[in-house]
Amino acid sequence: MSGTYAWADHRLFQGEGGPLLFGVEDVSLFHLDRETAEVLARWRPFEPLLLEQVPPPDRPAIEAFRRARLLVPARPRARVPRPRPSAGTPLSTLVLEVAQDCNLACRYCYADGGTYHGAPRLLSPAVARRAARYLVDRSGPHDEVTLVLFGGEPLLNFPAVRAAVDEAETAARAAGKRVRFSLTTNGTLVTEEICEFLHRHRVSVSVSLDGPPEVHDANRPTRGGSGSYRAARQGLALLLRSPPAPVAARVTLPPAQWDRIPQVFDHLIGLGVHEVGIAPASPVTRELLPTAEQEEALFEGFSRLADRFLAAVEEGEVLPFSNLLDLLARIHLGASRSVPCGAGLGYLAVDTEGRFFLCHRLVGQEPFRVGDLDSGPQPETIRGCLEALAAPREESCARCWARALCRGGCHYENHLRETVLGLPFGGTCGFVRRWIELGIRVYARLCASGHGELLGRIGVRARC
């Protein structure tokens, strides 16, 4: 054992069953015994560390750190290269803006009433077909692609939904590929006929529901101003009649409702949805910016659901809280990200005019328009967008222990906060770090209580 070594970036958490060591760039997670933790404390200040100077009693632990790549040969740290989109980057997911219009007027809508800032308009079945075929044709080596039917409210334009699904299936069959469909709806326009179509084509459906009537209706009124809870619930009931794919509830809550998270969750599970994912509303107006107390309530709500998740596992059940399941899946695999999401790198959104945007949330924003169905996506423009979004956070992300699981967060959210609202960079970092740390603790608890097999099953979520 010899050579000049340096400690790889790591973070130590005091877990319930002892210290946990998290390899920052590798996303590796280890449990330490007490003696090893002491060796770490003793040698951590040495930078660089000459292995020859470690006395024999400490060597087994030091050797274990070296094997775990927490102690690495001293050399300048390389920057994690970002993937670069090229003309040949294959598509794996395309989001279709089936309707840039909506029958609801949700108070937190980031798409300006579903229109994405412009006149209400619908995708023509002809453009829907072109886009669906484009996805399959440009999917390169992927055997499976995903077509997302989105809006606005996509069920305002069922002919385009039908056309897109039909064309994608035809193209995929000819190419020997498989298409997965998903649709996000407010649920108010679901009919027997629509339901039958969605089930027949195995479309995964997410219904935007915010919880009990008073919470839901406060957020999601119709254009006329009345609540949409009743209609959404009727639609949900139809969708839940023997669905071939799980039906998820997609919750959006403004800060004033963050203290209601457990009730919202219970209400939706009571309605029979298979999974509930909860998103804090984006601050499309300054009124939606949380206070410190509200942010605390959000974390508290998520923590309580995490506690219930742990308790349920002991009863042999899985609490279907999507946020936690997704986080545990990513921790399980330890997949280190080089970008926050696939936007522009195999994932694109297409609007009613057949123009490509970096992602579905950035539709209609001119700086993020990256091509169209005629000329294809423009790799140079995509590269420029991604560089501009990453540049301001590069330095602080390089110092953050959660970087490999986050890589800077949602492009839209960052653009909104920093460019549109002029807020200082990093407003959501504190919450993200606390949430990831909570996930690591839950993960370690599940390992300690012998639930490795369950974690393996949860991990499958992050593989696709």
Next chain:
Amino acid sequence: MSDKKAVLKALNEKARAIETLAEGEEESARALQEGPPGMPAGCTTVFDTGWETNPRPTYPVGNCQASARDFHGCAGDCWWPAQVPDGLTNHPDVDKQCPNVARDWRKLQYD
């Protein structure tokens, strides 16, 4: 390895993969010491002397073919072309000069 006391316990898949990798590296290091069967031969694309190994079951076992040849050619005359500078007496600063052999070998200033 089972006979060693586990001082770090890998929890997630990545941690296990890293440890398996380390074990794999040890396996090949051991294979190099154990003699000819399965010994890899030929050039290497990484800076890793010892990979291109002496296939003969004679001393020195497991070092690269070039140095094994040199050894047999020169051992009798008490001359040994050292691959590593003598850090004990003549080049005490070799560690500083060359902290990473793969990267810094050009900086070595010795005959």
